[in-house]
Amino acid sequence: MITVTRPYFPERETFDRYVDSIFEGRWLTNHGPLEQELTRRLETYLGVENLLLVSNGTLALQIAYRALGIAQMPGQYESAEVITTPFTFIATASSLKWEGMQPVFTDIDPDTLCLDPARIESAITPRTRAIVPVHVFGNACDVEAIDALGEAHDLKVIYDGAHAFGVTYRGNSLLSHGDASTLSFHATKLFHSIEGGAIIFKRKEDLERARKLINFGITGPECIEELGINAKMNEFQAAMGLCVLDEIEGNLESRALVWHAYAQALRGNVQLQTRQTGASLNYAYFPIILESESMLLEVMQRLQQEGYLARRYFCPSLESLSFLGRPAAELQDEDVITPQIVHSTDIASRILCLPLYSGLEVSEILGAVRIIVNRHVKAA
Numbered sequence: 001m002i003t004v005t006r007p008y009f010p011e012r013e014t015f016d017r018y019v020d021s022i023f024e025g026r027w028l029t030n031h032g033p034l035e036q037e038l039t040r041r042l043e044t045y046l047g048v049e050n051l052l053l054v055s056n057g058t059l060a061l062q063i064a065y066r067a068l069g070i071a072q073m074p075g076q077y078e079s080a081e082v083i084t085t086p087f088t089f090i091a092t093a094s095s096l097k098w099e100g101m102q103p104v105f106t107d108i109d110p111d112t113l114c115l116d117p118a119r120i121e122s123a124i125t126p127r128t129r130a131i132v133p134v135h136v137f138g139n140a141c142d143v144e145a146i147d148a149l150g151e152a153h154d155l156k157v158i159y160d161g162a163h164a165f166g167v168t169y170r171g172n173s174l175l176s177h178g179d180a181s182t183l184s185f186h187a188t189k190l191f192h193s194i195e196g197g198a199i200i201f202k203r204k205e206d207l208e209r210a211r212k213l214i215n216f217g218i219t220g221p222e223c224i225e226e227l228g229i230n231a232k233m234n235e236f237q238a239a240m241g242l243c244v245l246d247e248i249e250g251n252l253e254s255r256a257l258v259w260h261a262y263a264q265a266l267r268g269n270v271q272l273q274t275r276q277t278g279a280s281l282n283y284a285y286f287p288i289i290l291e292s293e294s295m296l297l298e299v300m301q302r303l304q305q306e307g308y309l310a311r312r313y314f315c316p317s318l319e320s321l322s323f324l325g326r327p328a329a330e331l332q333d334e335d336v337i338t339p340q341i342v343h344s345t346d347i348a349s350r351i352l353c354l355p356l357y358s359g360l361e362v363s364e365i366l367g368a369v370r371i372i373v374n375r376h377v378k379a380a
């Protein structure tokens with residue numbers, strides 16, 4: 001079976017060498033030498049400053065909300081609102097709700113699949129604290145427009161960059177936009193550390209606050225300065241991250257071959273995500289948009305018959321999940337705004353991500369391409 005993704009396994013010998021250094025140094029976690037080395041190397045590779053490694057991409061979001069002061073702290077009962085996209089992985093919105101905030105979904109642009117900045121402004125209320133857009137499938141959001149909205153309305157902007165590892169925009173890292181950007185280093189992502197994540201802060205003081213928060217708020221032997229949590233990256237995670245980073249060029253080259261083969265064969269046959277001009281490609285995902293959900297189900301089934309496991313990323317559109325919605329009492333409130341979601345629901349019903357990972361050969365995807373191109377021709 002050719003699956004939608006496959007975790008990247010680096011050279012065993014390289015990993016063993018890092019593990020040897022862990023055993024020699026007898027340091028397993030808490031800002032160890034490999035975590036420090038990975039921090040430096042990622043800052044250089046990504047072209048960013050103020051990067052903080054954490055234990056996963058969901059905690060990266062939660063810590064970013066807390067460090068920037070938008071998360072609800074115990075004792076405050078009215079939910080702060082945060083404007084975000086319904087077309088994303090669940091963690092973007094569940095992390096907000098988990099932190100006591102109310103995600104307010106505004107619609108996406110049906111071509112780029114990212115938040116439509118034109119729809120954000122009308123959803124802003126006195127309770128709005130932040131905007132959390134997603135560079136979905138590594139496609140850059142309209143960062144100029146969104147950063148300007150944040151500035152004009154005094155809202156924090158936190159980009160969920162879980163898909164945007166290494167993406168540049170107009171020559172600089174895409175991840176240097178907003179008050180913070182987060183990354184996920186989960187095993188299934190383009191770059192991984194088994195589990196892991198990072199936050200890239202605009203300001204050094206936010207990084208320092210977050211560094212304290214991920215270690216229980218502890219600042220010294222008998223000093224616990226504020227409410228914190230445990231979100232530290234350990235040395236084995238960092239070792240894996242270092243090995244995967246050592247081999248990142250080959251990983252990207254291998255993915256690029258398959259990505260371009262899909263693009264060349266499928267462009268004009270199915271709808272593809274419109275890429276933001278000025279943004280680089282990281283070959284993380286290859287989504288296709290079919291004419292209808294019934295067509296999607298048919299294509300998916302035929303792919304599966306031929307040994308391809310495509311996945312419906314992202315479905316469902318998150319505004320449909322009642323546990324993310326407002327409490328009934330708040331819904332009675334007349335200044336509660338519930339933006340209309342049309343495009344995200346529609347796209348979620350007919351989008352499919354095709355198999356794409358390092359090591360997948362172009363020759364292996366030809367069968368999938370044939371099924372998609374010939375989708376109107378019923379199986380005999």
Ligand SMILES: *Cc1c(COP(=O)(O)O)cnc(C)c1O
Pocket residue numbers: 056057058059088089091092134160162163184185186195196197
């Ligand atoms: C993977 C992902 C996350 C969560 O990251 P984890 O490391 O799995 O916790 C958050 N947002 C998006 C968009 C993701 O794809």
